[in-house]
Amino acid sequence: MTKTAVEIxxxxxxxxxxxxxxxxxxxLPAGKIIGIIGPNGAGKSTLIKAMMGLxxxxxxxxxxxxxxxxxxxxxxxxxxxxxxxxxxxxxxxxDVVLMGRYKKVGLFKNPGKxxxxxxxxxxxxxxxxxxxxxxxxxxxxxxxxxxxxARALIQDADIYLMDEPFAGVDASTEKAILKLMKEMGEQGxxxxxxxxxxxxxxxxxxxxxxxxxxxxACGKTQDVFIEKNLNDTYGGKLxxxxxxxxxxxKNQMPQREK
Amino acid sequence: xxxxxxxxxxxxxQYVLWGCILLSFSAGLIGCxxxxxxxxxxxxxxxxxxxxxxxxxxxxIEVKSLPVLxxxxxxxxxxxxxxxxxxxEHPKISKDTAIGFVLxxxxxxxxxxxxxxxxxxxxxxxxxxxxxxxxxxTLVQKDINLFIALSVIIIIVxxxxxxxxxxxxxxxxxxxxxGMNVSMINKVMTGLYVMAIVSGIQAVGVxxxxxxxxxxxxxxxxxxxxxxxxxxxSSLIAxxxxxxxxxxxxxxxxxxxxxxVVVVLSVIALISFLIxxxxxxxxxxxxxxxxxxxxxxxxxLKLLYKICEKRxxxxxxxxxxxxxxxxSLSKKEFFNKLNRLNKKGYLEYQINNQIQLTKKGxxxxxxxxxxxxxxxxxxxxxxxxxxDHVHDDAEAIEHVLTPELEAKLDRLLDYPEADPHxxxxxxxxxx
Amino acid sequence: xxxxxxxTVGFLVAFNCGILGSFLVxxxxxxxxxxxxxxxxxxxxxxxxxxxxxxxxxxxxxxxxxxVFVTIMIEVLTRKGKIPVDAxxxxxxxxxxxxxxxLLTAFADDVDIDEQCVLYGEIIYIPFNVxxxxxxxxxxPTALWIVGxxxxxxxxxxxxxxxxxxxxxFNPDFADSIGIKPIVWHYVLMGLVSYTAVSSFESVxxxxxxxxxxIPPATAYLITExxxxxxxxxxxxxxxTSILGYYLAFLLNVSVAGAxxxxxxxxxxxxxxxxxxxxxxxxxxxSE
Numbered sequence: 001m002t003k004t005a006v007e008i009x010x011x012x013x014x015x016x017x018x019x020x021x022x023x024x025x026x027x028l029p030a031g032k033i034i035g036i037i038g039p040n041g042a043g044k045s046t047l048i049k050a051m052m053g054l055x056x057x058x059x060x061x062x063x064x065x066x067x068x069x070x071x072x073x074x075x076x077x078x079x080x081x082x083x084x085x086x087x088x089x090x091x092x093x094x095d096v097v098l099m100g101r102y103k104k105v106g107l108f109k110n111p112g113k114x115x116x117x118x119x120x121x122x123x124x125x126x127x128x129x130x131x132x133x134x135x136x137x138x139x140x141x142x143x144x145x146x147x148x149x150a151r152a153l154i155q156d157a158d159i160y161l162m163d164e165p166f167a168g169v170d171a172s173t174e175k176a177i178l179k180l181m182k183e184m185g186e187q188g189x190x191x192x193x194x195x196x197x198x199x200x201x202x203x204x205x206x207x208x209x210x211x212x213x214x215x216x217a218c219g220k221t222q223d224v225f226i227e228k229n230l231n232d233t234y235g236g237k238l239x240x241x242x243x244x245x246x247x248x249x250k251n252q253m254p255q256r257e258k
Numbered sequence: 259x260x261x262x263x264x265x266x267x268x269x270x271x272q273y274v275l276w277g278c279i280l281l282s283f284s285a286g287l288i289g290c291x292x293x294x295x296x297x298x299x300x301x302x303x304x305x306x307x308x309x310x311x312x313x314x315x316x317x318x319i320e321v322k323s324l325p326v327l328x329x330x331x332x333x334x335x336x337x338x339x340x341x342x343x344x345x346x347e348h349p350k351i352s353k354d355t356a357i358g359f360v361l362x363x364x365x366x367x368x369x370x371x372x373x374x375x376x377x378x379x380x381x382x383x384x385x386x387x388x389x390x391x392x393x394x395x396t397l398v399q400k401d402i403n404l405f406i407a408l409s410v411i412i413i414i415v416x417x418x419x420x421x422x423x424x425x426x427x428x429x430x431x432x433x434x435x436x437g438m439n440v441s442m443i444n445k446v447m448t449g450l451y452v453m454a455i456v457s458g459i460q461a462v463g464v465x466x467x468x469x470x471x472x473x474x475x476x477x478x479x480x481x482x483x484x485x486x487x488x489x490x491x492s493s494l495i496a497x498x499x500x501x502x503x504x505x506x507x508x509x510x511x512x513x514x515x516x517x518x519v520v521v522v523l524s525v526i527a528l529i530s531f532l533i534x535x536x537x538x539x540x541x542x543x544x545x546x547x548x549x550x551x552x553x554x555x556x557x558x559l560k561l562l563y564k565i566c567e568k569r570x571x572x573x574x575x576x577x578x579x580x581x582x583x584x585x586s587l588s589k590k591e592f593f594n595k596l597n598r599l600n601k602k603g604y605l606e607y608q609i610n611n612q613i614q615l616t617k618k619g620x621x622x623x624x625x626x627x628x629x630x631x632x633x634x635x636x637x638x639x640x641x642x643x644x645x646d647h648v649h650d651d652a653e654a655i656e657h658v659l660t661p662e663l664e665a666k667l668d669r670l671l672d673y674p675e676a677d678p679h680x681x682x683x684x685x686x687x688x689x
Numbered sequence: 690x691x692x693x694x695x696x697t698v699g700f701l702v703a704f705n706c707g708i709l710g711s712f713l714v715x716x717x718x719x720x721x722x723x724x725x726x727x728x729x730x731x732x733x734x735x736x737x738x739x740x741x742x743x744x745x746x747x748x749x750x751x752x753x754x755x756x757v758f759v760t761i762m763i764e765v766l767t768r769k770g771k772i773p774v775d776a777x778x779x780x781x782x783x784x785x786x787x788x789x790x791x792l793l794t795a796f797a798d799d800v801d802i803d804e805q806c807v808l809y810g811e812i813i814y815i816p817f818n819v820x821x822x823x824x825x826x827x828x829x830p831t832a833l834w835i836v837g838x839x840x841x842x843x844x845x846x847x848x849x850x851x852x853x854x855x856x857x858x859f860n861p862d863f864a865d866s867i868g869i870k871p872i873v874w875h876y877v878l879m880g881l882v883s884y885t886a887v888s889s890f891e892s893v894x895x896x897x898x899x900x901x902x903x904i905p906p907a908t909a910y911l912i913t914e915x916x917x918x919x920x921x922x923x924x925x926x927x928x929x930t931s932i933l934g935y936y937l938a939f940l941l942n943v944s945v946a947g948a949x950x951x952x953x954x955x956x957x958x959x960x961x962x963x964x965x966x967x968x969x970x971x972x973x974x975x976s977e
Contacts, residue, residue, distance in 0.1 A: 293776055296776070298779040299720055299775045350910055354717050354718065354719045355907050358722070359719075359904055361899070362723075362904065363900065365896060365900075365950070366900055366946070366954060367947070369946070369947030371943075373944040390804070391790060466787055473783070475776075516790075517788070518791065520783050
């Protein structure tokens with residue numbers, strides 16, 4: 001029996017009282033590469049954001065190694081979507097990677113020698129060290145993604161949550177990220193990835209979570225990545241859920257009592 | 259009071275009053291589209307930017323001739339708008355920065371020119387400062403005629419092109435694919451927008467004129483979702499604000515008009531934000547209270563129904579203290595709620611603290627229990643949720659399911675007999 | 690001597706505004722700066738009525754609170770009222786600014802602030818308003834002390850919390866994920882902007898201060914790709930602006946604040962034009 005890295009318990013996430021994720025309940029095993037798949041608007045990014053505490057759930061809880069996020073924050077690293085930042089921002093590749101250490105450095109202090117050494121190693125791992133002094137808008141999409149991953153690597157975490165790291169990247173970056181993920185898996189790290197390309201699911205992931213407003217299936221890839229579940233996931237939304245959600249939002253009704 | 263009314267009889271005041279009401283009315287009208295196109299702040303940039311145009315026009319002719327000054331204002335307003343668009347094309351300049359730049363740069367130049375005119379000692383310059391915060395009382399009939407003409411043009415064009423403006427504001431891409439000349443329509447809208455701002459600068463002033471365009475639409479938006487109604491409400495609010503501003507300007511001559519117009523409009527918007535039905539926060543709060551009440555009523559009926567269900571007789575007598583112990587409220591609150599249910603005819607009191615559901619009460623309690631169990635069945639079947647995880651969700655959803663949704667659920671689940679806990683789903687007996 | 694004092698105060702005001710403005714521009718919140726600087730007016734007027742002086746430190750804090758209040762008001766209107774953010778900004782600050790002007794004119798006898806001061810400040814009178822201690826010691830112009838204290842605080846905060854301000858500006862979600870709360874740094878920044886708007890009021894007024902918040906940093910941003918250099922260039926532009934602005938105003942006998950904005954705006958347009966030409970050249974030579 002493998003250890004549980006993340007436990008999601010009856011999670012409901014709502015925007016403006018309309019639930020976008022209904023009663024998600026799942027255990028994600030440690031040391032695995034886990035894909036979260038589902039159609040557009042299924043709530044994949046919402047789930048990751050709720051896990052990282054960026055969205056406040058309407059109900060339910062999320063535990064990392066049996067602890068709430070605040071107690072084990074150093075063990076969890078987050079790679080946001082590439083579109084979430086303004087790449088014109090006046091910082092270099094090296095600056096961005098160093099940000100991964102900002103919390104550990106602490107208030108009133110600047111990153112020191114060891115932090116810079118770590119940033120160097122992380123950049124070498126993603127093969128980006130030669131671009132360290134570039135302003136970040138001068139990178140290709142794949143290179144930008146590698147910078148983001150390097151920033152997460154420098155955090156030395158045990159669980160990595162990545163929001164669409166393969167979106168819009170070139171073939172060589174895809175290969176590099178995949179290789180890195182496999183290595184991390186071998187080191188016992190848990191990598192949770194929001195993913196949209198069904199073709200590669202079998203090759204990339206040990207475990208998948210299939211999502212479409214609700215959890216359709218969650219398990220070993222070979223067990224759950226099957227036609228029936230795919231039909232359930234991609235076969236359209238449950239209209240009844242939407243209607244109920246709309247009423248909740250319109251009548252300002254609570255999603256949970258109390 | 260009589261004194262106040264007597265000054266209302268002054269024909270010049272009446273003329274100015276109606277002129278300003280019309281002018282504000284037209285600004286509120288075109289303002290709806292600016293609001294819907296999210297161009298509120300661009301309006302602020304335009305209104306600050308007309309200052310150098312006014313100043314340059316004055317320096318050229320050296321007398322205060324309103325048509326010339328307004329032309330100057332219009333030209334610099336259009337230039338500022340063009341510059342905002344041009345600057346924000348640069349990848350490093352966000353729209354926000356572009357607007358902020360144009361606004362202060364033009365206003366700064368305007369201030370330089372204004373202070374230059376002031377110290378150069380032109381005889382006719384005294385009126386220019388009134389353009390900054392507005393002074394409706396300085397308007398004369400000749401000026402008003404000009405503003406009326408501008409307002410009428412704005413109103414006519416908006417009425418003629420309402421359809422086009424609406425589509426372009428709502429969905430530019432669709433307007434484009436359906437063969438409309440979007441850039442032309444946008445130019446017309448911008449032109450009217452600048453015109454509305456320019457026509458307000460003497461009455462309201464350049465610093466605050468953007469509020470006369472935007473605030474009425476923001477206030478109107480709380481009251482309606484219908485564009486036609488929005489146009490009417492917004493222009494009426496604007497007209498009201500403009501009118502009150504003029505009256506204040508006449509009754510307190512040392513006061514600038516603009517701030518009063520803006521405060522009146524802003525208070526109207528604030529009140530709308532608080533009390534508008536559906537969208538206002540007070541009505542939302544009342545709604546939530548009502549919901550809470552409804553949830554309690556339904557939960558109590560459900561509890562009583564379930565107690566009797568267990569005993570095998572749906573209209574059994576229940577000790578009210580015993581029921582209170584099983585409910586999350588304090589005894590006192592619980593009994594209050596029972597009284598309310600009694601008044602509504604859901605339950606009856608009997609001797610010895612016993613209560614009994616009426617026929618109506620049984621039906622309602624049964625309905626909630628049925629919805630609860632139907633929803634549990636739905637979650638278990640369609641969302642693959644384990645039976646021990648469905649209860650909490652059903653506790654909330656049972657209160658929102660409509661009869662239509664209930665029918666749909668029944669159909670989807672093929673009229674199930676029992677929920678995932680094997681509890682029977684109670685239905686009304688077929689006659 | 691007076692010229693030197695005016696230029697120094699002008700430079701320090703432009704510096705304070707520009708350094709904070711750099712973060713506002715990068716966060717695409719330039720117009721929030723606009724809103725704050727207008728919104729502090731009623732605070733300044735009320736505080737003046739209560740304390741009878743423009744140089745009271747408590748008055749500055751009180752007036753600054755309104756600046757933070759307006760950002761909360763905008764937030765509430767967009768979130769609870771579903772008003773688009775730009776309309777919420779436009780609504781909030783015109784409302785507060787209008788109240789400020791009304792108070793100003795209604796209590797004109799009690800308040801020594803006139804409409805001109807609101808529009809473009811009174812920097813030329815600054816050298817005459819000297820701080821004299823009870824013992825009769827002359828400590829130089831009061832405004833210099835007020836603005837200088839502002840500079841000192843801005844410098845301390847920026848130097849101490851550079852990395853927190855940087856990360857929450859660049860990628861707030863990521864900052865949050867490692868436990869640096871964006872909301873905290875948002876309000877630190879807003880509080881500083883409000884405080885700076887109040888302490889700059891006497892020199893440049895409530896309207897033109899926005900220009901110093903936006904224009905120098907926006908110019909610096911066009912010519913550099915590093916935040917630290919952006920802050921340095923902003924400082925240099927602030928210096929040029931205050932010197933040239935003063936002499937332009939002196940030459941034409943016009944408002945100093947207006948002239949400073951005119952100069953910095955002209956520099957911006959020049960840089961914009963040159964950087965566009967340069968960019969086009971780079972693209973051309975790349976495509977060849």
